[in-house]
Amino acid sequence: MLSYPTVRTSLIFLAIALVGLLFADIAITANNPWRDLGNFFLGVLTPNFFSSEGLLTALLRTVAFAFVGVTVGGICGFFLALVYRFLPVRVFCAFIRAIHELFWALIFLQFFGFHPLTGVLAIAIPYSGIFAKVYSEILEEADPEPGRLLPPGTGTIAAFLYTKIPDCWVQLRTYTAYRLECGLRSSAILGFVGLPTLGFYLETSFSQGMYSDAGAMLILFYVLIATIPLWVRPKLLPVYIVGAPFFLGDGLPIVWGNVERFFTEDIVPSPLRDGEGLAGLLPWLNELMVEQALPGIWNTVILTQIALVATGILTLLLFPLISNHFGGPIRRTSGHVFLVIARSTPEYILAYILLQLWGPSMLPAVVALALHNGGIIGHLIGRQTNTIRLRSDAPKGLNRYGWELVPRVYRSFLAFLFYRWEIIMRETAILGILGIYTLGFYVDSAIQSIRFDQAMVLILITAMLNIGVDILGRYIRRKLALQTMPTC
């Protein structure tokens, strides 16, 4: 077994995570976590849809922000994809997508305030970077032969419209639809920093112990995502896209003086601002690194590695739930429901709920990340096993799982896992806002105490860390010759 590079890589990552556990802060600190959890589930079972009209407004705003943000991001991303072969464009896109939506929101909040533009840009900017990368990958896959056969003198635009777009249309559409679903999740969690979407409503209900209200919100959110194929129809799309900007709410007007001050004063490192010059910059940076950045990076990396391995283990446990190689239709249906819930719930919301119930530690974050990502990969792997035809005398039960299925799907399982490595790290950093000591915690604290200069440096460091993990993940996938389609 050890002679397989995939097995060796898996064991190395397992060992790193186990060592990480020694340093990680894993505990349940709440006085009575199970009672709270019970109350929460009682709330989900007895949802209260009518407590206030705020719920429907929040739902409407969530959809509106998602549509406007994804549309703007999609259009910008498409044009960026056309020039993606230029290195500066690729670096720029890698940079803007390495910064999480919530970080973008925190930045824009400082100078645009609670204006709808804050929420729209927070989604549109990172999504542009993601769209640019994936669209360009899809366009590259198009068959080059028809383009070579065009008569010389054919315009570039006509050639593009006739030979590239039709060939990629289905994939472009599928990916954009998937991103819209992600956009709904992103939009929902923007509420946690104060924008008028579902997250805001959830946080309010939770902090007041109104679990039935929170339950109603979660149920509506699942219904919203599960019914996307019903209400997002090609014919209705123009209506949504044109209409969405009118439902973003008014927010508060932009004070342009704030915008100017943010760029000319707030984010200038304080030694420069106070006239200490470059001599003061080094100690300032040193202090920032030692007291905030390094502990933040350490915790982010540890939590990411533990969450990555936990995701992997959970995936291997979950995929049989929807695989038609095991059990009957009832188990598969409930398996589907469970996986849909796990992957539809943004990890941020899962972590928030578990953190409220279990108290602050890394445990809620690990469980939330593993549930969400395990749900996504488990779903993909489970579906993949359904295409496998086994010989009719193949073993059953645990033997079938261990000897027939896992070896067949292990490579694509690893491919998906390493693909999501960077995503898990981005989320880990952001979960700091909830009070876990990852980079997001230090960013949030810096912003709370109006040290925007430090916050910007920390956000930059977070982006670099994400880009680094992305490169490493890609290197490992190439080394192991693992391939994925950009659908996860």
Next chain:
Amino acid sequence: MAGFDLSGLTASFGGERVIGPLTLKVKEGDQVALVGKSGAGKSTLIRLIHNRVDGQSSLVPQELGLVNALPVFHNVFMGQLDKHATWYNTVTLVRPFKQDRKQVLELLDALRMSEKLWIPTASLSGGQRQRVAIARALYRNAPVLLADEPISALDGPMAHHVMQLLRDRFETSVIALHDVEMAMKYCNRIVGIQNGQIALDEPTDQLAAADIMSLY
């Protein structure tokens, strides 16, 4: 430009020479059949000629090069994308103009598949797809036809019909064929390729089928 005179034609794959160096002169009115064993380098030669004449030819490659997601009409229309402004081509993508529809329909009628005008090429059979690529070459209407096994997926009567059509529509052509009988019937000059070199080059009326068989 109807004929061409190309010299120093060479091609290598992985350091190994597969074609040439050879010289090929085609006059206006030459209807050349390229014959030879598979792997002799016929397809490579067709590609080479296509590149050397700067695309001033109607090409039917072996892989056809169709855009599968587009209907037959648009695949054929692509043969004249250079003749129209970008806005015209863009509108055509959504809603074709009447005169273009008529022209393309006439061509498809000649190829006996007019009922397939709006069918995506992905859902056509191999022979139908081949005829779409031929229709595109006809619509392109370049002075020279370069075709690589254009009738390989067509049944007997249809193959004869298509070869007849190509002979009538293109005064000058270079067609790679593995069927010697077809080559003798529809082409006025036979060029035999062996080991990447021209092993035979004669007018058809001075050849017997047995002369060609020595190449195989």
